[in-house]
Amino acid sequence: MCHTGGCCILRRNRAGRRMTLSTQTTAPYPSLARACTVVLILFATAVLAYTDRQVLSLLVDPIRHDLHISDTQMSLLLGTAFAAIYGVAGVPLGFLADRTSRRNLIVAGVLIWSVGTLMCAVAPSFAMLFVGRVVVGLGEAVLSPAAISLISDTFEPKRRGLAVGTFFTGIAVGIGGSILIGGGVLDLVRDGLFAATPVAHWAQWRLVLLAVGLPSMLWALLLLVIKEPVRRHDQVFEENLPPAAGQNSLFPILRRMAPVFLVVAVASMVDNAVGAWAPSLLIRQFGMDPAKVGVELGLLLMLGYGGGMLAGGALADRFAIWRGRNGKIELCCLAVVATLPAAVMINSHSASGVMFAVPIYFALSAVVTASGLSAILDATPNRMRGRAMAISFFLNVAIGAGFGPTAVALAGDHVFGPGAGLGPAISFTVVVSYLLAALVLAAAIRTRRS
Template sequence: MSIPLRPTWRTHYALGVLAAIYIFNYIDRLLMAILIEPVKAEFGISDTGIGLLSGVTFAVFYTIFGFPLGRLSDRIGRKKVIAFSCIAWSVMTIFCGFAASFTMLVIARIGVAIGEAGGTAPSMAMVSDLYPPERRSTALSVLMLGSSLGAIFGLGLGGWIAQHYGWRFAFIVIGAPGIFLGLLLLLTVRAPKPAMLVNANQVAQAHWAVTVRELFQTPSFLWIVLTGGSAAIAGYAIGTWSPSFLIRSHGLSLQDAGLLAGVAGGAGATFGTLTCGILCDRLARRDKGWQIGVPLLGTLISIPFALAYFLWPVGTAFYVGSTPVPTAFLFYGVFSFFGTWWATPCLGAISHLFPATRLAQATAIFVMSMTLLGVGVGPLLIGMLSDGFAHTLGNEGLRYALASCVSLLVLASVFLAMALPRYRNHLMNKTTPPAPLADAATA
């Protein structure tokens, strides 16, 4: 059976399953953020130690395995790699709940990182295979809802479970559904055959070093990758430490901090992700440069609201039931809406730059940049700054550590401005733009 250029219900079903998997990808990844305080209390570790656990350790192993698994998905097919990776990271998340020591928790988180390395880039490449270019940013925005919905359930539900049943039970309960989703994808979704098999007579897979060099020779790709890295440092730092900031600086409980950061912040990110994807597809039909212009606009708007969130004085705006909503948190709602605008359009831009035979590998490099710098550097950097500021500022050290990381969003805006003319000129001079595998047989 072929996949038509006009998406069918099978196309949308595949996107739905991939989006559900991506939600749990982020739930399992972000769960550590709401569990920082109880894990610190049980194992007696510093903020820097937490930064190493949730940041560098995760990012290094994710990065090591990200490109090889993306390359594998270009060769044997996205579906198998995504399904087995999902099952693997879900099992390792459950193992986190049984960790008897901090070392065992680190090992389990390494397992989560290796599993998730095979989920993100192949999922994004598979969505690009399934949808035509003019609908790709919208489809990718649906997939990328996983990050914001993952925040809602990972932080909100995770905080509630930890408050009532302990942090270990939170890992176990939230890790289990991913096993089912991996099997669901494997058994019920039809996906395009691997590009290497469909085009076996025309395409030969080059050595990985040659492939990487050729990818970076493409105009604008380097600047897009640098954007992902710098914006992700700020994004992951804020996402990881925001619940602790609300606890330390605004006096919220673990449950209330998880509810606000997860549900309220995640809702803003959800609408922001959908909005930027739809807006990008519409504007890019008029001028291809809007594929980069939309994330540049959103990032610039987000910067002052991020600063206001961290620097606004303590005070309560209103209550939602018994949950106090700090005045500063109102700025976070706006930031979470615009602060997500850089990711989906950049992924869409990559899908327009490269053919299907290189797409997962190119996407893997972008995601690896986000992970190595964002997940690896972001939480650790804030942990170190917080420990350093704590000598003179106490608990308020975290506030100013987080405010300082907003400068990375300024840097991301500069990189996007560098990418925009190069991207537009490259596509305008391209004679055969890449298209999805619309005529590929399904597997």
């Protein structure tokens, strides 16, 4: 029976479970060429967002020196300042993404986070730099829920998974790309990018933020070529689920998928911890040049995390066919366990060992994120995905960006001591966090099987 006023199609998946596809909107989808253009623009926007967000990790030591701040204060700039507003604003913006123009929301978000990055460039103190990071978080809070909702209405169901996966890969590439782009910009600044300008006397870290923030404002104009798609109310749900889970209420889905939401948030926490402090580990402990770290580590992270996200999406589909409804969650759990050896290897005694371990860790962690988010999307009706992703990304930032970098600083100060360096603190944070995540997922899988 159809409850949406449209039509229903009954199907069976390959595991033999009855599935219902309900659709209310019959307007044609955009052409494939236009749809691909949209997802590629959003892919690039995700890379740009992560550049504005993460470039600060390359500039830790000069900012500390100029503004006379501690590692703990720096960790607040890398994490909590951004996460505070992202966590508060993300869920309301997710509701807006389900109700208003998603294209316009994304344009506004890009402009706001660009202004925040420029505020950071001119900040005279820790307090003002903190405020600038808060503004960056406000702008970026809208991107993922609005983009995923927009993509879901741009691609027909048989192509939607790959499209959403491509956007998530943009986020993955953005983590490594932010360091790569930041390192390249730092090289350009050193070579005299602003030599003939009134700001030539500024500190290099300020010029890097200026060079990153200004192009972001221009990118907002390109986003205007995206046309807001017709909203579609198709959904897929299993016949034996409670009606509310497939119709009007998000709460049964949140309750049933809570362990997966939590583990994806833990993955975000350890990703933020490693991403924020790995450059400083290479710079401080092994004396590597910041620009070289940015280019080399950034390229490796792009390949590792981006490749891991694509592979994770493909493996998630395979596991769903092979193992049924628990397949994607089982893959998520296996990937969590697989990250542990790579996490231990980050505490290497050589720069080459760290450069090897960090991208391996990110590749495996990307599988955790890809399989977990894919499981969440499978369990969520299309018209609720903006809200579901907003809640997931709220948790990712509240737990991940908010606590990840600070967890490493606290472990370094209170568990190992300042003389131990960053390596033991990073490895400790990842291993403890993912061990707890593995226990949560294992318990959830046992419960679902029973």
